[in-house]
Amino acid sequence: MQKILFSTLVSSLLLTSVATADTNKNLSSKEVSTQSTTTAISDAKSHQVALVKEALKSLELSAKALEDLNKNKTDEAKKDIELALGKLEAILVAKDTPKLLPIETQMVIKNFIGTADDVKKAEAEVKTLLNLNKVQEAGELLSSLQSEIDVNIVSLPLASYPDALKLASKYLIDGNPEKAKAILKVALSTFAQEEQIVPIPLINSMELVAIASKIAKEDKEQALKHLTMASDKLNKAEALGYISKSTTTYKILHEMITNTEKEIKGPNKAEKLFHELAEKLKEFKAKILSTKETNKAE
Structure with missing residues (x-):
């Protein structure tokens, strides 16, 4: 993915x-630069990766199963885990199944509007601030020196998540809800994150x-x-x-x-x-x- x-x-x-x-063709250089930035941002928004609805629903059901176990509703938890696995069936049997299922995507625009000379001046100012032990001010100025489109994707690892659900289900069948809860907690808190710049x-x-x-x-x-x-x-x-x-x-x-x-x-x-x-x-x-x-x- x-x-x-x-x-x-x-x-x-x-x-x-x-x-x-x-x-x-008829724009000035500055107008071309501004227009290309606007177009790129718009284009990036339109091409953000589609979230996998089945993965999101599976996560919801897994979270519900954990909630059921916390309320000692073991039978309900079993059903929710089965349903959670069922939501992934179509994905698991498909050809070229992706290793990661996107569940959250976010885009952030950071655009330092100065020139290369402005960057160098800011870097010099950062050094001055550090010499004066003004670390927070230096950090704030340094963090502004970015001009980029950031796309962040959080995904569900398909290699481990279904197996975790199956293991949790096995523990429930074996009468060990505490181990099932521990497995579900890990499954619901481990994701893969990718950042595109x-x-x-x-x-x-x-x-x-x-x-x-x-x-x-x-x-x-x-x-x-x-x-x-x-x-x-x-x-x-x-x-x-x-x-x-x-x-x-x-x-x-x-x-x-x-x-x-x-x-x-x-x-x-x-x-x-x-x-x-x-x-x-x-x-x-x-x-x-x-x-x-x-x-x-x-």
Whole structure:
């Protein structure tokens, strides 16, 4: 499920610039940047992973079974566990059954609106505050240095949850409700959590490059402005610490933008350069070190 979510969300955001470039030709660089952020947020919302209703209902029934046991209603607890397992039957017998069943999803937008220089100034201020032992103020300022779309998914681990219900049922049949309660408590408090992070400055840079490629022939001056801001956005992403597993580096991306700018100023046959730059940006963003998978016990 995690891989499916990642490809659905990120692939969608990677295509955002391609889909909107034709409609944003007449916008200024700042307007393009703002519009691409708004579009990416909207797109991320529309592609949030669907919660598995059967998993949610199964959890409700398991919680009810635990409540039944706390009230010494053993027979009711047995029925609820059977129903909880029944809710998962269709999933368990299906082909390519996912290992994780999403039960909760949340999206958070964090958008530091400053430039790369503003980031550096803030970092310097953080160091000053720490030297003055103003740790809380430093922490608050440091936490503001993020520009990203965060998608958090809490999932039910299918590898362990059904077995836990079966074991709880066995304990009840064997006349050991206390062990059944202990198993249910663990099953109802152990989840897998995944966090997806999509850096907003990279989305902005991709959109600016996409539109610059569309208008380079008809509006050379505006195309160059777009590329300048695209480079600025890369500086911001780097200053904020977004790192990619790609062999492409920020330095390489800046060099490609510079070469494209030179071509626009000269013969202006930059189509191939634009294509190569766009592809490198996509690949770089797709490999951002942003996926965190943890086991969550509550």
